[in-house]
Amino acid sequence: MDLAALQRTAVKAAFQGAVELRNHFGKLDTVTKKGRIDLVTQADLASEAKIIAVIRSHYPDHDVLAEESGASGGGNSAANLVRWVIDPLDGTTNYAHGLPIFAISIAVEVDTEALVGVVLNPNGGELFSAIKAHGALLNDRPIRVSRTDAVSESLLITGFPYEWGDQRTAIIERFSRCVDSARGIRRLGAAALDLCYVAAGRADAYWEAGLKPWDSAAGALIAREAGAMVTDFSGREYTDRCSELLASNSHIHTEMLSLLQIAKETR
Numbered sequence: 001m002d003l004a005a006l007q008r009t010a011v012k013a014a015f016q017g018a019v020e021l022r023n024h025f026g027k028l029d030t031v032t033k034k035g036r037i038d039l040v041t042q043a044d045l046a047s048e049a050k051i052i053a054v055i056r057s058h059y060p061d062h063d064v065l066a067e068e069s070g071a072s073g074g075g076n077s078a079a080n081l082v083r084w085v086i087d088p089l090d091g092t093t094n095y096a097h098g099l100p101i102f103a104i105s106i107a108v109e110v111d112t113e114a115l116v117g118v119v120l121n122p123n124g125g126e127l128f129s130a131i132k133a134h135g136a137l138l139n140d141r142p143i144r145v146s147r148t149d150a151v152s153e154s155l156l157i158t159g160f161p162y163e164w165g166d167q168r169t170a171i172i173e174r175f176s177r178c179v180d181s182a183r184g185i186r187r188l189g190a191a192a193l194d195l196c197y198v199a200a201g202r203a204d205a206y207w208e209a210g211l212k213p214w215d216s217a218a219g220a221l222i223a224r225e226a227g228a229m230v231t232d233f234s235g236r237e238y239t240d241r242c243s244e245l246l247a248s249n250s251h252i253h254t255e256m257l258s259l260l261q262i263a264k265e266t267r
């Protein structure tokens with residue numbers, strides 16, 4: 001499989017989506033609710049349509065899983081099942097409020113494993129990318145995780161799901177423990193960028209529960225390729241079917257796991 005060709009298409013699609021995000025930014029006239037809080041805008045829909053059109057023009061047989069339109073099949077008669085996992089606008093709430101922290105995230109999975117990942121921040125002009133076993137790049141420069149080896153000297157990032165359900169106590173408890181232990185915590189509002197910031201050494205760890213495959217598929221590959229450990233809160237290897245994600249520079253992973261593991265009775 002030509003992973004470099006898949007990556008070129010992912011980059012082309014991301015830049016096409018970004019044109020739509022730039023066009024609508026600050027000019028939205030309709031914002032719809034998908035859930036109690038979860039939003040969808042014309043920008044999400046326009047970006048997703050452009051991205052899928054680019055992918056289909058190169059790979060009409062491949063499967064697609066996209067946040068707004070869901071799963072669509074290309075037929076995939078090949079031996080290896082290829083699926084494009086797309087978030088056309090990660091950070092929709094920021095975007096809808098005119099806060100310029102958002103991204104496009106595209107991963108290519110082969111037989112359920114992400115082998116190519118691209119995350120584009122159209123504002124900063126930052127393109128994060130990775131091909132499995134080839135390292136991670138920010139634009140054309142290799143990136144690496146930080147070397148910080150204590151949570152007390154770490155900058156952490158977290159995020160919160162739209163629906164907290166019965167996880168409320170655990171979410172607050174984890175946040176409270178990390179606030180007490182770390183140098184600082186940020187909640188930026190775009191999971192794909194959060195993962196890339198760990199990859200680039202701008203933050204030392206990021207955790208969140210309740211992510212969807214399109215939030216994490218590309219960013220988790222980019223983080224791993226930059227040297228990050230990416231697991232669930234029990235230390236098992238993260239896949240985009242897990243509901244919990246901890247990505248760290250690896251040096252503080254054990255300490256982070258002990259902060260995030262909540263006794264069952266307090267959940």
Ligand code: IPD
Pocket residue numbers: 087089090091092093159160161162188189190191192208210211212215
């Ligand atoms: C959301 C963002 C946010 C995270 C949520 C995600 P969306 O994605 O990544 O940071 O906390 O869990 O759902 O809705 O903006 O694409």
Ligand code: CA
Pocket residue numbers: 044067087088089090091092
């Ligand atoms: Ca989204």
